[in-house]
Amino acid sequence: MKQLIQNLRSGETILEEVPVPRPGSGQVLIRTRRSLVSLGTERMLVEFGKAGLMAKARQQPEKVKMVLDKIRAEGLLPTLETVFNKLGQPLPLGYCNAGVVEAVGSDVRGLQVGDRVVSNGPHAEFVSVPQNLVARVPDGVSDEEAAFTVVSAIGLQGIRLLNPTMGETVVVFGLGLIGLITAELLLANGCRVIGLDLDEDKLRLAREKGVITLSPSTADLAAAAVQLTGGVGVDGVIITASAKTDAIVSQAAQMCRKRGRIVLVGVVGLKLNRAEFYEKELSFQVSCSYGPGRYDPEYEEKGTDYPVGFVRWTEQRNFQAILEAMELGRLDVKSLITERVPLAEYRRIYDDIGTSNSIASILEYPEGVSVERSVVVNPTPSKGGAGGAEIGIIGAGNFTKMTLLPALDKTNADLAFIAGAGGVNATALAKKHGIKRSTTDYRELLDDPKLGCVLITTRHHLHAPMIAEVLGAGKHAFVEKPLAIDQEGLEKVMAAYESSPGGLMVGFNRRFSPHTEKIKAMLDPAAPKNMIATMNAGAIPPEVWVHDMQVGGGRLIGEACHFIDLLVFLSGSLVVEVCASSLGQHAEDNTDNASILLRFANGDQGVINYFANGDKSYSKERLEVYSRGGTIIMDNFRKTRAYGVQGFSKLSTRLDKGHRTQFERLVKGVREDNIELIPYSEIINVSRAALAIVESLKTKSWVSVPL
Template sequence: MKQIIQDLKNGNTILEEVPAPVVKAGQVLIQTTRSLVSLGTERMLVEFGKANFLQKARQQPDKVKQVLDKVKTDGLKPTLDAVFNKLGQPLPLGYCNVGKVIAVGKGVSDFKVGDRVASNGNHAEYVSIPQNLVAKIPDDVSDDEAAFTVIGAIGLQGIRLANPTLGETFVVVGLGLIGLLTAQLLIANGCTVIGFDFDPQKITLAKSLGITAVNPADGNDQVQFVESFTNGIGADGVIITASNKGNEIIAQSAKMSRKRGRIILVGVVGLDISRADFYEKELTFQVSCSYGPGRYDEDYEQKGRDYPLAFVRWTEKRNFEAVLQSISKKNINVLPLITEHVDLSDFENIYGNMSGSKSIASILVYENKEQEPERVITYDSKQFSGSNGVVGIIGAGNFTSAMILPSLKKTTALVKYIASSGGLSGTTLAKKFGVSNSTTDYSNLLTDKDVDLILITTRHNLHAKMVIESLKANKHVFVEKPLALNSEELQMILSTYELTDKTINVGFNRRFAPLAIKMKSLLGNEATPINIIATMNAGAIPANAWVHDMLVGGGRIIGEACHFIDLCTFLAGSKVKSVCMNSMGISPSEETDNASILLKYENGTNAVINYFSNGSKSYSKERLEIYSQERTLVMDNWRKLQGFGFKGFSSETSGQDKGHLNQFKVLMESVRGGGKPIIEMEEIINTTLASFAAIESMKTGSWINI
């Protein structure tokens, strides 16, 4: 399928050929007929992409600080690699999609194949969209009209926050697409609307729609006009839909408001607010969030958990439906807003000169295809054969892009497939790293006899299922940690593993780091007990991030701290026999975000793993101290190792290396040679069980034996 993307590195807007998505549970697969180009939002993204690195930095000063902190802790090269990797990830454009449903995912009951729907899908021939971001189109609403659904919901949400009443006077600042829709919806609510804009074309169009439209460039003072129009009372409410970096708009909005007036920001403006302006009139100010309640809530959007209508009357989906009903009832007229229709293949007619465009709304028109969408795109027809280290990768996220593929490229691996749910990220990486095929259906990897190794880098809740499927397909498996999220998943994996001669490998890369290998050699291979203090200054992540969800990410102990459990096992040369964990426990997410894990090993080794998220980002992310036979080793952030009491060794430094390259070199040698797993299966099981035991210990307040 074809999809419009923005390359943030070089600024090019591209019509990319990518595999069509497979419908997911809780989603509907839509074949697009129309999509609307939001000139304001998309122009901003395109212009950001075209900006040079210095200009990009000036636009995102908070990101610059993060980069500088990372340079201090990780070094210049790892930081630059991370920045360029992020910029190398293309951005899909568009969020106003119309089409027909061609497939329905498991658990969806509100839609059926053949339904015409509007959604926030991208500019792509096929999109798979969660059911709470999709709305049915009334029969008397055309596809062209329905393309305004999502953009209309943005304006409608601003209106709902303003809470207008019949007879009130509202000002809409900025008569672009959202502004014109907002003004019409306010009129439909029984309000008198004044609109301001500097574009004569938009002023003329606004007047034809019943808006009292004023161009300040004609010499009209906006504040005086509103005061005169309202007989000195001022506007009951102001909705700002303009985009302007200055602070003048917010100041004028306050001055033209009546006492106790309401100001709602839908657009993007400077917010250096004068206290006096707001204090004297007791004005209220609120920023509107996109389409409405539910936006950015993963439970609502991705998991389909609706808010009870009695308590949240207007969610984002119900706002979509309300806009469609308003169009159906002719309360708003969107057809005059359409400036042009452009075939998808001619997209450059729109994106070629967005900065100079006078378009209100541009509609992309899609070809009506009857054939089944392609889900594998081939870029390189080179020959593969089994037992030669042929790899299929499932998952094309940031870690795959930044670490896995660059490492595999330096080994003997032959990567035949990369599978991604949406198709775009996999296609981008396939082109960048010379992967032969991009697909959205990972079953292609399992059924291809050439593929020796399945490499899994998806969200954690999919690991166990995919490991079992790969083993049943007679493939070696490498899965990024964790192997499983609970004992039941682990047992199912082991039951399948016992019936095959294929290996399971888990991405515990720290033990393959050069400084870890050096520490192990300095300690020697004797089973002498040692003391280990490991600190992970992991950094905070939002409480609603999927990693914290115990059913999806497993929490940060099972999902991330397992790295250091394995490292301690490697250095101890023994297995964990019991675990105790204490957590800060201020909030549910922090129960596995700030914790200390105590490990007792069979050979007498003691280890303490401090996994903290409340430390400074400018401090080292990982640190290790080892005490043994009147000797001490201190490793700082995989860049420096110091030895105290060791004959012939005092220190060693290197570029930051957490062992990924060495890990994949050993892995490919094992796969090609038919050898053992890169980590003994007993140790993988022991580490996994130890991570489960840590959570159980936190809940019970006691030591847990493995």
């Protein structure tokens, strides 16, 4: 299928061939008929992409600080690689989609194949969207009218926050697409509406709908608005403009009556003048997109609705309200359509999007597009080697993009497949790294007889079942930690391994770092060791999936397992007992601030400090080893120093956590039909110890780890 994407590094807008997405649980696959180009939002993305590197930095000063902190912690070159990889990520364009339901995933309620629907899906011939972001289209609303639903809901949510009553006077500041729709919805709500804009064509359209219009080129906006209300001032202002100036908020404050309300829907400067707000006791609020539920993973991803008695208007119910207004003739969007363009001719819109005066552009989609879940990206011949030497990847997220594929590029890996849920990221990565095929159906990898090994980099809850499927297909399985997030998943993996000819490998790359291998060589295996590993992990917002115990398993299972393996490797022994304590008065099974004690079968001791409340400019990882009168300190896999150790003083390298060495050996192992770089007993022990950490936090006691 075809999909429009934006390259943020080059600024190029591309109609890319990508595989059709497969709807997951709670998702709906939609065959697109029409989509609306939101010229304001998409213009910003296109212009940002076309800007130079320094211009991009000036537009995102908060990101510049993050980059500087990363340079201090990890060095210049790794940071530059990260930045350029981020900018190379394709960005799907569009969020106003109308089409027909092609398929539904499990647990979908109230929607079926053949329904006409709207969604916030991108500009693509097929889109897969969570059910709470989909609404059924009434018979009296056309596809092109329905394509306005989502952008109209943005204006409607601003109105709901303003809470106007019949007879009030409301100013709409900025008469672009959202502004014009907002003005018309306010009129339908019984308000007197004043519209402000520089563009005479937009002012004319607004007047035709019954809006009183003002232009800053012909009037003092604040004074004119106050005069139109008999000197009282307007009851409220909805700002839908996009501008960097602080003057818009100031003018809005000046034209308001005492205790007036201002709602920001657009993007403007926000340096507020306290006196303007203080003297009138004005209220100011920023509107978040389509309404309650936006950016809430429980609502959007898991399909949990808010009870209507407590949250009357969710984003989905706002969609439904807009569609009803269209059906009843209270909202006319046809007059806003500037052009109708076939998808294949998208450049008619995007090549001059920065200077276009269009209000709304509709993309029209062809009929009869087939559902193809894989595409050939690089039809290159095999790099050679015995049968079963080809490698496939399941997962096209950040780890695959930033770490896995750059490391594999430095090997002779024969990459045949990459599977990703949406298709866009996987296809872009296939194109960049010479992978032959991109697919949205990972089971294609399991059915390919030439494929000897599958690398799994998905969200953590999928690891165990996918490993079991890969091993069940007789192939080698590599999984980027963790192996499993619960005991049931671990047992499933163990059962599959016992009955499969395939090998198992987990991405515990730290043991392959030159720093770790040097430390291991300096240690006497028979001498007792005290080991302290500290991870300055940094805070991650609580809504991110890694904190979800059902999806990510929490950060201790998902990330601290790296250090358990590191200490197992250095000790040369298995963990037999674990005790953990979390920060604060109450022990929690889901924490990212904990100290963990490990006892090893040979008597060694380990401490893992996993902290998320430190400064990111400080080194992220640190290791201390004390043994036989010597002390070894490793700082962030860049510098290692030894004290009291004969024949060694220090080792300095670029940041090297062992990824490159790990994948070089893995690729060699695939060709030799043996990928088990880490003993199976150690992989299982580390996984059991990670699960024991959670149990220890719950019970506040030592927990034994079965050997």
